[in-house]
Amino acid sequence: MPLKNTNIVSAAQTKFGVLEGVSMREMFAEAVNKATTDVGVPKKDIQAAFIGSFIPEMLIHQGHTAPLLLDYAGLKGIPATRHEAACASGATALRAGIMAIESGLYDTVLVAGAEKMTSVSTNRATEALAAAADDDFESSMGLTFPGVFAIAAVAHMQKYGTTFEDLAKVAVKAHKNASTNPLAQFQKEISLEKAMTPRFIAWPLRLFDCSPISDGAAALVLTSTEKAKKYTDLAVKIAGTGQASASMNLSDRTQLSSFESSVNASKTAYDMAGLTAKDMDFAIVHDCFTIAEIIASEDIGFFEPGQGAKAVQDGVTALDGDKPINPMGGLKAVGHPVGATGVKQIVVACKELLGEAGPNQVANHNSAVVHNFGGTGATCVVNVLRRADV
Amino acid sequence: MPLKNTNIVSAAQTKFGVLEGVSMREMFAEAVNKATTDVGVPKKDIQAAFIGSFIPEMLIHQGHTAPLLLDYAGLKGIPATRHEAACASGATALRAGIMAIESGLYDTVLVAGAEKMTSVSTNRATEALAAAADDDFESSMGLTFPGVFAIAAVAHMQKYGTTFEDLAKVAVKAHKNASTNPLAQFQKEISLEKAMTPRFIAWPLRLFDCSPISDGAAALVLTSTEKAKKYTDLAVKIAGTGQASASMNLSDRTQLSSFESSVNASKTAYDMAGLTAKDMDFAIVHDCFTIAEIIASEDIGFFEPGQGAKAVQDGVTALDGDKPINPMGGLKAVGHPVGATGVKQIVVACKELLGEAGPNQVANHNSAVVHNFGGTGATCVVNVLRRADV
Numbered sequence: 001m002p003l004k005n006t007n008i009v010s011a012a013q014t015k016f017g018v019l020e021g022v023s024m025r026e027m028f029a030e031a032v033n034k035a036t037t038d039v040g041v042p043k044k045d046i047q048a049a050f051i052g053s054f055i056p057e058m059l060i061h062q063g064h065t066a067p068l069l070l071d072y073a074g075l076k077g078i079p080a081t082r083h084e085a086a087c088a089s090g091a092t093a094l095r096a097g098i099m100a101i102e103s104g105l106y107d108t109v110l111v112a113g114a115e116k117m118t119s120v121s122t123n124r125a126t127e128a129l130a131a132a133a134d135d136d137f138e139s140s141m142g143l144t145f146p147g148v149f150a151i152a153a154v155a156h157m158q159k160y161g162t163t164f165e166d167l168a169k170v171a172v173k174a175h176k177n178a179s180t181n182p183l184a185q186f187q188k189e190i191s192l193e194k195a196m197t198p199r200f201i202a203w204p205l206r207l208f209d210c211s212p213i214s215d216g217a218a219a220l221v222l223t224s225t226e227k228a229k230k231y232t233d234l235a236v237k238i239a240g241t242g243q244a245s246a247s248m249n250l251s252d253r254t255q256l257s258s259f260e261s262s263v264n265a266s267k268t269a270y271d272m273a274g275l276t277a278k279d280m281d282f283a284i285v286h287d288c289f290t291i292a293e294i295i296a297s298e299d300i301g302f303f304e305p306g307q308g309a310k311a312v313q314d315g316v317t318a319l320d321g322d323k324p325i326n327p328m329g330g331l332k333a334v335g336h337p338v339g340a341t342g343v344k345q346i347v348v349a350c351k352e353l354l355g356e357a358g359p360n361q362v363a364n365h366n367s368a369v370v371h372n373f374g375g376t377g378a379t380c381v382v383n384v385l386r387r388a389d390v
Numbered sequence: 391m392p393l394k395n396t397n398i399v400s401a402a403q404t405k406f407g408v409l410e411g412v413s414m415r416e417m418f419a420e421a422v423n424k425a426t427t428d429v430g431v432p433k434k435d436i437q438a439a440f441i442g443s444f445i446p447e448m449l450i451h452q453g454h455t456a457p458l459l460l461d462y463a464g465l466k467g468i469p470a471t472r473h474e475a476a477c478a479s480g481a482t483a484l485r486a487g488i489m490a491i492e493s494g495l496y497d498t499v500l501v502a503g504a505e506k507m508t509s510v511s512t513n514r515a516t517e518a519l520a521a522a523a524d525d526d527f528e529s530s531m532g533l534t535f536p537g538v539f540a541i542a543a544v545a546h547m548q549k550y551g552t553t554f555e556d557l558a559k560v561a562v563k564a565h566k567n568a569s570t571n572p573l574a575q576f577q578k579e580i581s582l583e584k585a586m587t588p589r590f591i592a593w594p595l596r597l598f599d600c601s602p603i604s605d606g607a608a609a610l611v612l613t614s615t616e617k618a619k620k621y622t623d624l625a626v627k628i629a630g631t632g633q634a635s636a637s638m639n640l641s642d643r644t645q646l647s648s649f650e651s652s653v654n655a656s657k658t659a660y661d662m663a664g665l666t667a668k669d670m671d672f673a674i675v676h677d678c679f680t681i682a683e684i685i686a687s688e689d690i691g692f693f694e695p696g697q698g699a700k701a702v703q704d705g706v707t708a709l710d711g712d713k714p715i716n717p718m719g720g721l722k723a724v725g726h727p728v729g730a731t732g733v734k735q736i737v738v739a740c741k742e743l744l745g746e747a748g749p750n751q752v753a754n755h756n757s758a759v760v761h762n763f764g765g766t767g768a769t770c771v772v773n774v775l776r777r778a779d780v
Contacts, residue, residue: 079633243469
């Protein structure tokens, strides 16, 4: 049965990138201000807040972030919880917001995500991110995330013949789309040659196959259908939501060229919405590495297993293709402040669905699937969104 | 309107204390096994998990704990999110579970909490706990939690004449109750003289005014009313739930002898349940320090402001008093593995409400209020529970 009552009536993000001198609380307040007062949802209407943040403890030595951030955003007092599932933290906050509305406990809630990553060195940030994998058995042995996705890339190459050039083409597409996105960390195109030139970070992944370390925040206002009318005539409905887990350890997986949590979360979300991948006009997927986008495009059912790379080569996933993926530039070129990403993906989907994406607008924009991935895929959240009159 | 559909059909905890050689995942699995297979809720019935954990990143260098813990508890694959609000993390996980059931998205879910604190030194643990306060303005200046509650104690003493002996009597009661609780960290009584003898940790709080550093886990199974019949005839219903925030910084508060988040969360929970403090047979409150129990007993409406200490002196809050508080021994004597505490408090309330508390059984046990507090009170969660036929 599709979800009936959850509408996104406002969505905003800060610029993503190295936001020097801007603290986590300041970024958060900026995103919340954009998503509330700037678009006419008074802060006093917000009844509760659900906040995604992955690892502020290790990045800025701060826990208990939810009430702290709220206070600085002018929302002191309301219930506020932080939700964490590594890089899928933002989408788990969204799911908590969905359940809050669908339960009838609240009419209007804030869902937001934030991460401040660039105040520590890249090495320290990479080490903090490694806490998303099993510390006893994997990350403490030196398996950081470029290594994890390098293993997945090798598996996909071996099984399906995916090439270095296929990977690079994902990066070229991401940078092309981000070149017209003023909120992106990298607003410039790169040539295929350039994408294939730099040093290897973890073979077969080169520098341009990896998303960057970033700062940023994003925020959404969710309301019940009854309350949505107060703010807008056209909203984005969450029609289906799915979340699935998998073993934390790669060694416990049966395969590495596909992620079972992505497949299972997608199935749940499509089934709940009563829709299929064929019904989706475009997708936002978690392209923390180029190979992750190719695998995700298969796992969400856009392409058969092993056909994701061909779709990139044929331009099917380009902004003007039949099945656009990451039309604003994705994590790869827009940046990946981990706790913010799952919320920012929804912000992008909303802009596209409402026809507000400017030079990055996709042609067909009635429905979208949004895929947010945590750690080595031990968590995946998938949401199906539809543009709808309220 | 009272919540209608959320029933606790199973509740269990591990022993709390210094669980040497027992990892977080092992404690978690023990609590989940007790709360599922041991009482006849098959694991296959569990559809999603909501897990409270405060600061495993700094204590055991592990983030993304939810799918990791689930995997080790034999529940791999289902949606699992970690919820964090400092020492109120457990209760925020419970609230997510409540909304999951009330929304109709799930029928049967696991709510659990866990923390492994003793694998680092006490100093390191105290420093990790300090991440629950504002790192920019308070904790980085050296204001750790004994200091925070020392300030509250001074404020309460100054305003109401609360004494060292009042504080010590809370500790004496806690140890008395815990002396017959086989799952408590400290299973022995202490005399008033002993409670008043040790060194000051942060004046006016002495060693026995402080809860210990502990390991432990706790778990609950929540079901819809329809599904509850499958497991039991008598359940614990969650009739009302409230959560409130306050400023992270003490400097922004108007007073320190009461916590506004406790007052506000209590009001929301009572109103939702259609009940008042007078209707509550007993309370479980967050006694991280002795002064915290006295203030909480006032903030939840059991006693007028300033009357909490007298209630302790008069034995009103004793196991055989008119308004028992923490009948199993509280955080003070049972231990305080932070992420587990909010869930363990509900486990204790369930045992008492169902008449299963043995030597610690309170006389009247139809309804209870449970108060879980995060950081300096920047978060508070209050739930109102009732024993009910299903």
